[in-house]
Amino acid sequence: MTEKYDLHCHSNFSDGDLSPADLLALAANCGITHLALTDHDTLNGLTDAAKAAVDNDVSLINGLELSANWRGQLLHIVGLNIDPSISELQAGVAANTVRRIERAERMVEDFLAHGIKLREEVDTLFNGAVPTRPHFAQALINLGYAKDKKQAFKRFLVRGKPGFIPLDWPHIEEVGSWITAAGGVAVLAHPMRYHFTRTKLIALINDMKAVGISAMEVSTPINDERQIEMLARLSIEHDLLASMGSDFHSPNQAWARLGSAKPLPERVTPVWSALS
Numbered sequence: 001m002t003e004k005y006d007l008h009c010h011s012n013f014s015d016g017d018l019s020p021a022d023l024l025a026l027a028a029n030c031g032i033t034h035l036a037l038t039d040h041d042t043l044n045g046l047t048d049a050a051k052a053a054v055d056n057d058v059s060l061i062n063g064l065e066l067s068a069n070w071r072g073q074l075l076h077i078v079g080l081n082i083d084p085s086i087s088e089l090q091a092g093v094a095a096n097t098v099r100r101i102e103r104a105e106r107m108v109e110d111f112l113a114h115g116i117k118l119r120e121e122v123d124t125l126f127n128g129a130v131p132t133r134p135h136f137a138q139a140l141i142n143l144g145y146a147k148d149k150k151q152a153f154k155r156f157l158v159r160g161k162p163g164f165i166p167l168d169w170p171h172i173e174e175v176g177s178w179i180t181a182a183g184g185v186a187v188l189a190h191p192m193r194y195h196f197t198r199t200k201l202i203a204l205i206n207d208m209k210a211v212g213i214s215a216m217e218v219s220t221p222i223n224d225e226r227q228i229e230m231l232a233r234l235s236i237e238h239d240l241l242a243s244m245g246s247d248f249h250s251p252n253q254a255w256a257r258l259g260s261a262k263p264l265p266e267r268v269t270p271v272w273s274a275l276s
Contacts, residue, residue, distance in 0.1 A: 003034060005245075006035050006246050007217075008217065009035065009036070009247070009248035012129055013039045013130065015132040021051075021052040023052070023258075030259040033059060034058070034061060035059070036062075036245070037061075037063055038063040038078050038079075039130070041099075041100060043062075043064055050062075064078070064079050065189060069169040073194065077188060077189065078217070080185045080215075083183050086181055086182040096169070099169070100167075104126075104135075110165060116140075116162065122135055133153075136152075137149045137152035137156075138152075176213045180212045185274050185275065187217060187241075189245075190217055190220050191216055206238075209239075216240045216241075216242065217244060218243065218264055219231075219242075219263070225262075228262060228265065232265040232267065242264050242268035243270075
């Protein structure tokens with residue numbers, strides 16, 4: 001059986017649409033053999049995912065996606081093959097969750113100051129999940145303030161617009177230490193989304209390697225062949241493991257379908273070679 005990996009996806013324990021059980025069932029239908037559940041700043045979906053993985057004959061890789069700061073820039077760092085019982089990781093995740101909850105409250109208040117009442121709608125959407133900006137975007141859609149998430153993030157939620165509340169995320173050194181303490185591999189998520197110059201991306205790679213972040217996503221659905229080639233070359237030059245993932249959130253997102261990342265170039269060292 002040919003192995004097929006998707007090492008970046010989300011469930012409704014953060015900002016995904018599907019439950020872990022439905023996510024694993026979809027993974028099986030897509031022919032995925034190895035799936036990492038990487039919800040934002042939470043470990044809570046992993047227990048349900050583990051059971052569903054057995055039911056669907058998919059190998060589950062315990063993961064999460066942590067928000068971090070590098071030189072004032074928000075980055076996302078994926079942790080793969082983590083042990084969710086490790087107290088250092090649990091403490092870091094809990095701290096990020098508190099940051100998100102406090103920001104959500106301030107966002108509700110900021111929207112109210114602009115005459116937009118969102119509390120009841122976002123509380124319904126959260127439903128125990130870690131609160132994220134996409135939840136607010138969906139609330140704006142549901143209440144008729146935006147036609148889709150693209151419009152919601154254009155009119156709201158970004159700097160200078162209602163609902164934008166900046167956050168002081170932990171430095172990449174802290175986030176890297178939480179993941180490695182839990183026995184995981186720390187991965188820079190979707191590097192092309194930051195729109196860095198090559199020089200700045202190399203500076204980031206040097207800094208993140210120094211703090212234990214040893215891998216980078218080379219293939220995602222938003223990367224074209226030229227970008228995949230460039231990232232593959234950087235991963236080889238800087239001795240990084242290469243990862244891949246769809247960043248799946250919903251079956252309605254055609255640009256991020258589960259399992260849709262292109263295969264890694266053969267010459268890179270795949271991150272799963274370091275996952276035991």
